[in-house]
Amino acid sequence: MELEAFIFNVSILLMWEEKMTSKERVNKALNHEEPDKVPIDFGGMSTMMINCKVLAELRDYYGLEKRLPKINDMSTMTAYVEPDLLECLGGDIQQLYNYADSYGHINTEWKEWEYRGTPILIPANCTYTEDGEGGFYVYPEGDDSVEPSGHFPADGYYFDHLVRTPEFDEDNANPDDNVADYMLVTDMQIAYHEQVLADVKKYNRAIQVGPCYAGLGDANNVPGPNLKHPKGIRSHEEWYMAPLLYPEYVKEVYDKGTDIVIENFKKYWEVFGDQIDIMYICGTDFGAQDNLMMSLETFDELYVPYYKKMNDWVHENTTWKTLKHTDGAIFDLIPYLIKSGFDAINPVQFSARGMDPQKLKDTYGKDITFWGGGVDTQSTLPFGTPEEVRVEVLKLLEIFSKDGGYIFGSVHNIQPNTPIKNIVAMVDAVKEFNGDN
Numbered sequence: 400m401e402l403e404a405f406i407f408n409v410s411i412l413l414m415w416e417e418k419m420t421s422k423e424r425v426n427k428a429l430n431h432e433e434p435d436k437v438p439i440d441f442g443g444m445s446t447m448m449i450n451c452k453v454l455a456e457l458r459d460y461y462g463l464e465k466r467l468p469k470i471n472d473m474s475t476m477t478a479y480v481e482p483d484l485l486e487c488l489g490g491d492i493q494q495l496y497n498y499a500d501s502y503g504h505i506n507t508e509w510k511e512w513e514y515r516g517t518p519i520l521i522p523a524n525c526t527y528t529e530d531g532e533g534g535f536y537v538y539p540e541g542d543d544s545v546e547p548s549g550h551f552p553a554d555g556y557y558f559d560h561l562v563r564t565p566e567f568d569e570d571n572a573n574p575d576d577n578v579a580d581y582m583l584v585t586d587m588q589i590a591y592h593e594q595v596l597a598d599v600k601k602y603n604r605a606i607q608v609g610p611c612y613a614g615l616g617d618a619n620n621v622p623g624p625n626l627k628h629p630k631g632i633r634s635h636e637e638w639y640m641a642p643l644l645y646p647e648y649v650k651e652v653y654d655k656g657t658d659i660v661i662e663n664f665k666k667y668w669e670v671f672g673d674q675i676d677i678m679y680i681c682g683t684d685f686g687a688q689d690n691l692m693m694s695l696e697t698f699d700e701l702y703v704p705y706y707k708k709m710n711d712w713v714h715e716n717t718t719w720k721t722l723k724h725t726d727g728a729i730f731d732l733i734p735y736l737i738k739s740g741f742d743a744i745n746p747v748q749f750s751a752r753g754m755d756p757q758k759l760k761d762t763y764g765k766d767i768t769f770w771g772g773g774v775d776t777q778s779t780l781p782f783g784t785p786e787e788v789r790v791e792v793l794k795l796l797e798i799f800s801k802d803g804g805y806i807f808g809s810v811h812n813i814q815p816n817t818p819i820k821n822i823v824a825m826v827d828a829v830k831e832f833n834g835d836n
Contacts, residue, residue: 421491425605436833442480443492451478503540503625574651576631581656609679686727710740747772785824792828
């Protein structure tokens with residue numbers, strides 16, 4: 400009996416030792432080692448968020464304390480995933496949420512607003528006016544003495560950015576006009592993230608942050624929604640033609656912008672060090688549903704050198720891993736993202752052309768971590784049955800989780816009107832796969 404008791408106690412100790420913290424689990428996956436179970440992300444980075452109305456419904460489903468959702472960014476109308484809901488969802492990653500959103504609204508003080516019949520909290524310095532047709536305008540930094548920079552249509556779900564500049568004048572071009580997007584982080588922003596980290600570090604989750612604009616032409620930032628008087632190339636159409644029409648202009652913007660980004664990284668390393676696990680570098684999209692949005696040659700010439708400079712600084716001077724977001728049909732681009740030095744790619748849009756999950760894993764699984772790709776948010780999650788969600792999730796987990804290098808999440812943000820029963824089916828399927836049920 401004593402021997403049996405000894406064996407039992409040893410087995411319990413071994414089981415205890417094998418159980419990882421969320422932080423350990425995520426870092427093991429990022430190092431392409433197989434963790435004790437697949438790490439999970441809900442709300443751990445800006446494109447793994449949940450629509451505010453859906454989030455309120457999830458809190459009700461799980462019987463959590465009534466709290467109005469706080470909007471993380473009014474352009475997407477996604478909300479903070481609070482620690483209690485994150486616990487229900489099984490999340491392993493904690494985002495240090497934005498100090499300011501796309502419109503320059505500061506996320507420290509709040510006021511109530513109504514979104515599609517759901518009361519929510521928006522930043523207190525947001526100024527909004529009616530458009531006369533049931534919609535709303537918002538203004539950069541809440542300053543309604545300048546033109547509005549965002550519009551919420553009466554039948555919409557998001558604020559759309561407004562272009563407020565005339566057609567680009569190449570004869571009087573000044574690259575500094577577009578460098579205005581790259582701002583040095585302020586002491587207030589640092590203090591904000593210090594407080595957020597102090598509030599969440601007890602949960603021992605992996606910490607992800609994107610402290611500054613580093614997008615190199617991120618479509619979300621091109622119109623300059625947070626700038627009161629944007630100048631330069633500000634329409635999406637002009638910006639996507641700029642690498643061919645004005646390559647030297649774009650290179651100068653990226654030269655100066657990259658140096659500012661690295662200065663911000665230096666500041667965050669000095670203050671936070673290895674308390675941060677993942678640095679979100681870039682949200683610029685390069686893929687559409689069916690093809691790339693630029694040639695591989697253009698990407699290699701105009702983007703790889705700057706991304707590599709950022710990634711090299713991070714990897715040579717910190718312990719952080721780096722994360723890149725791009726949607727779409729990017730199978731042929733992934734070698735260039737690896738060459739650029741990114742550790743992880745999100746959201747793994749397997750519904751796009753050529754993005755077969757097994758082929759992705761077999762071809763690139765040893766060289767880059769796939770972050771997302773767990774269920775299709777364009778079809779299965781919003782329009783499928785709970786069983787169809789479960790089957791898809793389990794199939795994709797089986798493919799992507801082998802030998803590590805995978806963090807589970809949906810393909811992009813969870814959209815408005817997504818059925819709660821389907822979200823719960825997704826969460827339960829991951830727990831089933833991980834043996835947590």
